[in-house]
Amino acid sequence: MRPPNIIYLHSHDTGRYIQPYGHAVATPNMQRLADSGVLFRQAFCANPTCSPSRACLLTGQSAHSNGMIGLAHRGFSMTDYRHHIIHTLHAAGYTSALAGVQHIAHGPDAPTAIIGYHRFLGPPAVAHEKACEFLANPPSQPFFLSVGFFETHREFPPVGADDPPTNCLPPAPLPDTPEVREDMARYKASARIYDRKVGMILDALERNGLADNTLVINTTDHGIAFPRMKCNLTDSGTGVMLILRGPGGFTGGKVVDGMVSQIDIFPTLCELLGITPPAWLEGTSFLPLVRGEKAEVQDExxxxxxxxxxxxxxxxxxxxxxxxxxxxxxxxxxxxxxxxxxxxxxxxxxxxxxxxxxxxxxxxxxxxxxxxxxxxxxxxxxxxxxxxxxxxxxxxxxxxxxxxxxxxxxxxxxxxxxxxxxxxxxxxxxxxx
Incomplete structure (x- = not known):
């Protein structure tokens, strides 16, 4: 049987502030993903800053282990880009492509020349469109497609008619003031844009007959860009959305309450695909949670x-x-x-x-x-x-x-x-x- 395709959808600064986690943030496409997949209520990033968080997820290592201790566009980098999951997948017969944000290497040719993707499809502004074009003409071998969105990073778009500030509840731990309500309303406008783009990709999977054999991973780097959230080690900074849908038991609208870290995603994919996990991995497969065999795979x-x-x-x-x-x-x-x-x-x-x-x-x-x-x-x-x-x-x-x-x-x-x-x-x- 052909191994499943993998789509890694990742946003900036979203935390868990989307509809499937109970927030009044209209994201109907992510809700339908959760309704047909598996939602992790207690998922955390390993480092609540942009580049390190992504590097941790993609290498299965802590930031000080993979070397990405700061922001790529400010001059920081990983110690060894061969630890990126695409190289393990390449050895297993996968091809790889990136559309949009990657944020773990700097330079015009970074996606292919430094990270090692086989193809770079286009910048963040058109990432969703380029991803849909890729899915309309998929490669013959299984693929890993990374789609990185700029949303919901600041600066936010103007307040939309669907989310008036007067109806917004500020996020904890911030006070309920007109300024904070407007800030949150602007965040919601950005989240709507992000959700529409996710919806286009989900529709493209269905339209091209790829949905049944594609594992969709939808997550973000860290908490929202508000005080005491992003770049903080409180749960408001490290708590992230994590929704998976596809082969391997990631179906049925299940909810998992066991604690997981994003560094657990790499070893989980290794177990799912029957790949020997690289020696550098620090995480643990969370497939036992999905299969209902355990209530926890991490106690810390x-x-x-x-x-x-x-x-x-x-x-x-x-x-x-x-x-x-x-x-x-x-x-x-x-x-x-x-x-x-x-x-x-x-x-x-x-x-x-x-x-x-x-x-x-x-x-x-x-x-x-x-x-x-x-x-x-x-x-x-x-x-x-x-x-x-x-x-x-x-x-x-x-x-x-x-x-x-x-x-x-x-x-x-x-x-x-x-x-x-x-x-x-x-x-x-x-x-x-």
Missing amino acids: IFTEVNYHAAYEPMRAVRTRQWKYIRRYDGRTRPVLPNCDDGLSKTVWMNHGWADIAPAEEALFDLVLDPDETHNLAGEPRCASVLANLRARLAKWMQETNDPLLASNRIPAPVGAKVNDPDGISPREEPRLV
Whole structure:
């Protein structure tokens, strides 16, 4: 039997803010994908910044293991692009193509010359159209097609008639103000555009008779581009949508509540396709969750941040009930350039956000405090939990040779562009390393 085709649909900055996760964000095409596939309620990225998140998913490794500790367009890169999943798939007889965003290598020929895709179909503005053209004339061998959307990255489009700000509920943990409501309304307008493009690709699969033997993976890089979300190790920053539909049991409108990381996708595909998993993989196949054989395949999820616009070294471990976050920069004020500019950021800035010192250590009870607002790290009653999570995090850092063990300052590569962490905006002139 012919191996299944794979389509990897990925957006910018969407978190879980789409219709299938219960949000008032109209995404009917992603809803029909979820209704016929499998939706993961507790999926997390490995690094809630754009390039590192994608590199982690595509290599099955943490960011400090694959080398992508910052943004590709700012001069960061992976250590070995042969760890990208397409090379494992090429060896198994697949061909590969990219339409739109890739964000893990920089340069005009990066998709083919650096990453190694067989074909580059076109830039983000026409990615959905080029993907549909590809599906109308598919190759004879099984394919891996990556379709990267610019949506829902800032800047958002204008508010649409279907989503008036007066009817918008701001995302937690932001206040309900006119500015935040307008910001969210603009996000919804971007999500509608994104959903229409996904719908075109799903329709093309049906129209060309490819739907039954194509595994569709629909996900995003990290949380939405609002304060305390993107580039943060709270669940609002690391929680991502993840919907799969296709062969291997990814059908029927199932919902999986077991915790998974995006680094688990690569080993899952290896098991599904009968491919020997490469030795570098750090994740675990989640097929047992899909088949109903287990309730969990992970009892802990690890996440990290290194560079975004500015340096902000953080590590975290998450269990079902607890989250432990550790900062390594000793800062007494937020790294504001790592929050994208927008109406919501302005609201927080106008109310003293810049003067609030981030905690060096934070411990949250995710059952009693799901928004992660009450730091329990100093509570004597939580001392044993804190010690356990510290030990788990230290063990993971040792096993993955985390460079933070040697120094709290991980150097950026020569030529990288890095903002001053004491700045205000990512748009300020960066320093050239």
